[in-house]
Amino acid sequence: MSHNTFGHLFRVTTWGESHGPALGCVVDGCPPGIRFKLEDVQRELDRRKPGQSRFVTQRREPDEVKMLSGVLPDGDDGHLVTTGTPISMLIENVDQRSKDYGDIAQQYRPGHADYAYDVKYGVRDYRGGGRSSARETAARVAAGALARLVVPGLKVRGALIAMGDKEITRANWDWDFVESADNPFFTPDPAAVPVFADYLDGIRKNGSSVGALIEIVAEGVPAGLGAPLYAKLDADIAAGLMSINAVKGVEIGDGFATARMTGEENADEMRGGNDGQPRFLANHAGGILGGISTGQPVVARFAVKPTSSILTPRQSVDRTGKEVDVMTKGRHDPCVGIRAVPIGEAMVSCAIADHYLRHRGQTGRI
Amino acid sequence: MSHNTFGHLFRVTTWGESHGPALGCVVDGCPPGIRFKLEDVQRELDRRKPGQSRFVTQRREPDEVKMLSGVLPDGDDGHLVTTGTPISMLIENVDQRSKDYGDIAQQYRPGHADYAYDVKYGVRDYRGGGRSSARETAARVAAGALARLVVPGLKVRGALIAMGDKEITRANWDWDFVESADNPFFTPDPAAVPVFADYLDGIRKNGSSVGALIEIVAEGVPAGLGAPLYAKLDADIAAGLMSINAVKGVEIGDGFATARMTGEENADEMRGGNDGQPRFLANHAGGILGGISTGQPVVARFAVKPTSSILTPRQSVDRTGKEVDVMTKGRHDPCVGIRAVPIGEAMVSCAIADHYLRHRGQTGRI
Amino acid sequence: MSHNTFGHLFRVTTWGESHGPALGCVVDGCPPGIRFKLEDVQRELDRRKPGQSRFVTQRREPDEVKMLSGVLPDGDDGHLVTTGTPISMLIENVDQRSKDYGDIAQQYRPGHADYAYDVKYGVRDYRGGGRSSARETAARVAAGALARLVVPGLKVRGALIAMGDKEITRANWDWDFVESADNPFFTPDPAAVPVFADYLDGIRKNGSSVGALIEIVAEGVPAGLGAPLYAKLDADIAAGLMSINAVKGVEIGDGFATARMTGEENADEMRGGNDGQPRFLANHAGGILGGISTGQPVVARFAVKPTSSILTPRQSVDRTGKEVDVMTKGRHDPCVGIRAVPIGEAMVSCAIADHYLRHRGQTGRI
């Protein structure tokens, strides 16, 4: 996709830096006539919001969304309705600390985008990572909240399934627990909470960080979304997830495990179902065959690397090429993968909403 | 991306079905003034061509490329030069067997795109998989051969590193061996050849199939390619690789392994280098930070599932919803991952060429 | 739009040069399930074909279209059906004369694209104008023939309404006459034929050329096509028509005349109609308000400049900057505007088909 826009008919353009006055997005192409409340969007933003437990960054941002265009009040109870014109959403940055950026402005933090941005643009907003900051993902979540409303019956949920070398037990999977108040990890396994908590407390106290694995499951995806060739649904989901900060791997269905499988193990058999639609006996494919949804749940997983903002000094260079040691103080997520759960849901929701409209456009069969 | 086009400035549109008269692509936006010979393109196609060993499909296709536009003869020695206008390339299908498609036309082969295409379009070219056939990838390889010429000094190579439960030994890695005549697997480990051969002979004789893992390494990628946000280089590589038939997972650099790593392990430290560019002490990032190339080799891996064309009967339904058992005869690759090596190289080459032009366009810094 | 592609959901990519082996297009995103015959496409190409009267170029090209992908036979009577995958169409060049291009290769013909292509690309296919030749428009007409089938009830017709200083009499307008065998001008006014014939014979014998004015009327355009802002239907029609060779002006409805009008004269009043749709009392707007179709006929006009291929020597320079006199021999259209009629119809048809799918995609209201 182009620049800071993703999607084709349901198009999201985001803008903003970590320490600028605000960030936001323009959602263009949203169908008209969708009724919702602003709190439907705010709720998703609140899930991603920093400062909600000791396991995420302590930056205090209310992340309150303002909707500046593309909607009209609909009735007296706070409902809005989309008009079909572009929806501009804005979120103010309120807790960007004023401090001396002298060192960070000149030094390249290893594992961060500092050097890459500088070599690309020759100029860089070094305040809090600038455009490469994870704060930008608030805009994605806002857009994703609208995307969820586009496809009738769509339900997109995510869960953290591994952190460092700790994994959940799949047999314990409980979707309801993911959102429970005493679960700071979006994990579906209640038994994993104390394990993750102990582990991450150790990481956090050492000023270290750790990676994570997230799984997104989209139910209610109509069969027929996606298209040959570069418009494959899985290709767009892969691009969307890989475009999230710190993501280094994406897989669909059985993913990398299929490299070890035989054709007998991998193909999802079918039997007669209801409404003329087949009933699948397995879902190794993750709901997508030939790039097109089959009506089964769409399953994607992605790996989030540990943030490179750590207290241990690391070797690096500065803008002049001088060798320096870099240590990243400040407020950071010890496991950025936690808050990646609602972000991943948002990207999958946007990809599905976009393909829903594209499929309807080309075929008229929805 | 849209429909059957990928790339933004270096744009590739492919067309064609398995059993139609021909397939091909239009490469639009190629820089003018690139000198090459038709055999530079043909050589890449020959690497992907079927029928070259007992381990790939026995369909006999010369895959001879014709270049119909966008180039001029340049001198008397067979050189061509690009003119900057669209380059149309065409490859005839010559070995599409005339046979009775009665069953396949009506039945949905499990694991194939049959049902998905039918539910999407309501009509389907069932002959040899139609548009979802891997024959389409010949067009990608032709486009990739041009993409390689766009970026001065670019070298993109791929290798098969695992097949089923057999893996190479990385210590044996020998790029030269990948292309050697007695290596039917594009594997970089000479010791792996007999292992893969024995294993795949067993698979093949059982009428089964198996998945594989491929690694692509791009050297000579200038720092600065890629951009926030959906134009991240890794996002476009992920989309490109995921759009290849049968691919179910993509990772960059250490990929999924980063989920288990700490920040200390993962960040690539830097020291002073030459020409004002830093020297990296590791490449966990796979040459991409913040979506932008760092000048290190770009490393991507992808998983290819086993083809679902197997002799063991599988449960399925037909177009009317009737339950049937499907057994796929005919000529098939027991491990489609083998020929995916040049295809993966092509997709990575196209993504890099596209971003090279986009970076030059926006910044003028190349 | 990008490069050699136009349209968003109904996407047409054309390729080919005047003197290459062939030209063609890929139509991507065509809805599946459209039944037609190849002769439906050929018929449109025949209307644009050269050599059909003494008033157009004498180059002999059968312009026979081959359809290489994206369709299946449907029944035994020659019908085809679209499958939803890309449709590749190819037209061979058969009458590109082998001759000495020595002069033209080095000289810039005034009014032609020779200098512009050279300064842009540094290399140029000088044979017959290369990519800038009007032969490329055959591909547009082929694509337009499919576009016409996308929108149920759509009828797009065009007519030549002025040539040089000769104009038709609107009171004589007869759509049926436009296609009649004794009308070499696509003019709707039978009385204009002898006037145009005399006039153009004089032009032709002098080795001169002349411009023309064409009007396109699209009936059966559903209300609601087009969208703010750059996706306005009139903006896309303007771009499409302006992209035709030699076109220098485009207007919608009353067009330039509206600059002289008052608000009272210009606004199209409405009264109650049938089916809840208003009945318009005039069509100054040319069927488009706010960039969106109103259900009235869409009316567009465009001006075609005289070709610069004339026998009178003109001052110019060659590639080295040396001053030369250029005289263009060879086979040319004395009034390229004549054959622009089916081309204009094609571009308007493509824009409408694209917006039909886009409107259906976003709103589901068709």
Place this chain on the structure above:
Amino acid sequence: MSHNTFGHLFRVTTWGESHGPALGCVVDGCPPGIRFKLEDVQRELDRRKPGQSRFVTQRREPDEVKMLSGVLPDGDDGHLVTTGTPISMLIENVDQRSKDYGDIAQQYRPGHADYAYDVKYGVRDYRGGGRSSARETAARVAAGALARLVVPGLKVRGALIAMGDKEITRANWDWDFVESADNPFFTPDPAAVPVFADYLDGIRKNGSSVGALIEIVAEGVPAGLGAPLYAKLDADIAAGLMSINAVKGVEIGDGFATARMTGEENADEMRGGNDGQPRFLANHAGGILGGISTGQPVVARFAVKPTSSILTPRQSVDRTGKEVDVMTKGRHDPCVGIRAVPIGEAMVSCAIADHYLRHRGQTGRI
């Protein structure tokens, strides 16, 4: 182009309605390292601002632009520098009058987009025309102010050359006068001011409106911008101008007059020039041949229809189909063409900036 975005590498996405809290745009793809002051953008907005004479709408809007992202302070004197990331600009609506929209909400004003929006979307922001209001053009002007900075040496100017049946005298053309304080019309002919003033006072007092003709001249456009086929520079200029509210016609160079010309009259002859570039002896082509700039000034004209907001009652229908008479009170421009001058400049500037980057991307020849 798609939806509310124009441009390909220099991409502008606008959003906002007449009576919402704000409007704005995101400029994505702007080159990094461009130094400017916020007042460079504000100055352009001030030129388009309402309420500056009795000849334009009396709505009081300061149109003060806020820049929310994509720039950094550069030095202490108020300079900013672009960072290469998206630039979000916001303009608050401050004078949207609170009033009873009862009638307008239900009725379709003839000549306005009311019916078209309603039939398309099924819902409509009727307050001040909603998205179809000319207030949106403020965002275009802001984007255009940045576009002007992208191409070194580019100068884009516009002028009103006709209003109703009054025309300027070209011999009087004085670019400096266009911006003079005692010229409320952006006209280049001092002698035309009293003529236009008298004429428009009459129109205004009658509650009527009138159309206008605007000419845009871009100097300093490098040769080589634009490309076959849909990426022709004139096609993108035509689309950009036609996308402005109330524009019904666009022409390049001699435009519609070329329909009456012969090849001898129309082709611009060349002689040897400086720096190896030819010197053109005329500019009938308006600086564009084959869709590519020649280095001559790019000349475009467009016709703006009279606004349909008039005091004379007009026949129409309401949303229920009931016949009504509509009279549009409120604050309106009696000649919307006047303020279209800076808007037209903005659109031409954006198209040229975009093609400058695209040309550099594909060819590296700038």
